[in-house]
Amino acid sequence: MSPMKxxxxxxxxxxxxxxxPGTGTYLRHGCIFASLAGYVLRKNEGEELPVISxxxxxxxxxxxxxxxxxxxxxxxxxxxxxxxxxxxxxxxPLKDRFRGTIRREDVRATEKDKVETYKSFxxxxxxxAKVISLGDxxxxxxxxxxxxxxxxxxxxxxAGAQMVPISWCEMQCPRTHAKEFRKVARVQxxxxxx
Amino acid sequence: MDTxxxxxxxxxxxxxxxxxxxxxxxxxSGDGSIKTEKIICGPGLRRNGEEVQVCKSGxxxxxxxxxxxxxxxxRRYVPAxxxxxxGVVTSKSGDIFKVDVGGSExxxxxxxxFEGATKRNRPNVQVGDLVYGQFTIANKDMEPELVCxxxxxxxxxxxxxxxxxxxxxxxxxxxxxxxAPQSEIIKDLEKIFPFELVVGMNGRVWVKAKTVQQTLIxxxxxxxxxxxxxxxxxxxxxxxxxxxx
Numbered sequence: 001m002s003p004m005k006x007x008x009x010x011x012x013x014x015x016x017x018x019x020x021p022g023t024g025t026y027l028r029h030g031c032i033f034a035s036l037a038g039y040v041l042r043k044n045e046g047e048e049l050p051v052i053s054x055x056x057x058x059x060x061x062x063x064x065x066x067x068x069x070x071x072x073x074x075x076x077x078x079x080x081x082x083x084x085x086x087x088x089x090x091x092x093p094l095k096d097r098f099r100g101t102i103r104r105e106d107v108r109a110t111e112k113d114k115v116e117t118y119k120s121f122x123x124x125x126x127x128x129a130k131v132i133s134l135g136d137x138x139x140x141x142x143x144x145x146x147x148x149x150x151x152x153x154x155x156x157x158x159a160g161a162q163m164v165p166i167s168w169c170e171m172q173c174p175r176t177h178a179k180e181f182r183k184v185a186r187v188q189x190x191x192x193x194x
Numbered sequence: 195m196d197t198x199x200x201x202x203x204x205x206x207x208x209x210x211x212x213x214x215x216x217x218x219x220x221x222x223s224g225d226g227s228i229k230t231e232k233i234i235c236g237p238g239l240r241r242n243g244e245e246v247q248v249c250k251s252g253x254x255x256x257x258x259x260x261x262x263x264x265x266x267x268x269r270r271y272v273p274a275x276x277x278x279x280x281g282v283v284t285s286k287s288g289d290i291f292k293v294d295v296g297g298s299e300x301x302x303x304x305x306x307x308f309e310g311a312t313k314r315n316r317p318n319v320q321v322g323d324l325v326y327g328q329f330t331i332a333n334k335d336m337e338p339e340l341v342c343x344x345x346x347x348x349x350x351x352x353x354x355x356x357x358x359x360x361x362x363x364x365x366x367x368x369x370x371x372x373x374a375p376q377s378e379i380i381k382d383l384e385k386i387f388p389f390e391l392v393v394g395m396n397g398r399v400w401v402k403a404k405t406v407q408q409t410l411i412x413x414x415x416x417x418x419x420x421x422x423x424x425x426x427x428x429x430x431x432x433x434x435x436x437x438x439x
């Protein structure tokens with residue numbers, strides 16, 4: 001296969017008679033122009049004309065969609081919400097880190113107004129959450145942990161040791177035996193490694 | 195029974211450094227007579243598996259029946275929940291005031307956290323005022339939050355204070371001694387002349403007496419009584435009382 005050609009936004013790729021415009025391209029004056037900087041991809045669709053598209057990476061990026069379970073890391077907390085970085089969508093790792101927000105009322109399904117963010121998450125925790133909204137341009141993905149299977153999976157205590165969950169709202173450090181509050185996820189038995 | 199308490203008892207009143215370790219090896223007993231005992235580790239002590247480590251330098255203290263802690267000298271204040279502190283209002287933005295309490299971050303104080311404050315009836319707080327309040331949220335991950343009402347909604351001595359008077363800083367150990375129930379320092383000071391005193395657990399003390407000279411005298415006495423034994427302190431106070439009369 002010939003090496004992929006690079007292009008910049010505004011570059012004229014070909015005319016409409018040769019190809020059909022795909023993602024990353026636009027049509028102007030009967031010609032196809034690139035709108036992204038990346039590699040030019042030409043795909044043959046059988047009887048119809050080939051589809052020409054411009055992609056950033058050779059593999060397609062997986063974006064978190066509404067309803068997807070994502071694995072994220074808590075970056076900072078606030079009495080009203082927690083900011084997280086989304087690391088995995090399902091079981092595929094992401095190349096870039098997307099930002100998410102878990103609002104105080106989305107942490108639990110019951111007793112939403114009594115939730116204290118400090119007793120649910122701490123910076124550095126790994127959390128399983130579900131996407132409820134993609135958000136605007138400025139705001140981040142909105143996530144929720146209001147289910148039994150969602151919440152904190154891995155957390156480190158103040159002493160630095162990895163904690164063991166003892167109930168849905170507490171985890172214990174094996175070194176100092178101190179208990180800390182978290183919103184713990186109930187991981188399904190088939191995902192646990194002995 | 196004696197192993198764990200004995201380990202601690204021999205060090206009570208001694209100066210310990212971070213890294214000192216108390217390790218317990220429970221004796222092997224064939225008849226299964228291991229008695230479990232509870233020990234409460236206070237500030238400065240931390241459990242690490244089978245041993246207790248010291249993480250602050252200071253003197254080991256003991257309180258019956260089973261509480262041990264390290265009494266350390268410190269001037270830097272770390273906000274903790276429930277403590278009452280003196281803060282200085284630095285800015286007003288929207289609904290919250292930013293208050294400097296001497297910690298790593300400024301604390302936030304909502305305008306509704308005063309007695310009798312509603313959205314229409316805002317409290318009269320200006321930049322530069324002194325406030326006495328309690329922490330509701332104070333941990334290393336979030337910005338600390340102050341309130342000037344207690345859980346019932348009453349002020350209980352908290353709020354804005356101090357048009358005159360003098361605010362100065364002392365070490366946290368002296369503050370704890372001043373706030374002890376039967377503080378000798380306060381009792382001795384009372385005999386000299388009357389004055390108003392507000393003590394914040396962040397090491398800040400506010401004093402006001404009838405004249406500026408008396409205020410300064412009280413300030414100096416408090417600052418020097420930190421490093422004096424009670425004997426030296428009482429002789430000094432007596433000399434001042436005779437001199438001022």
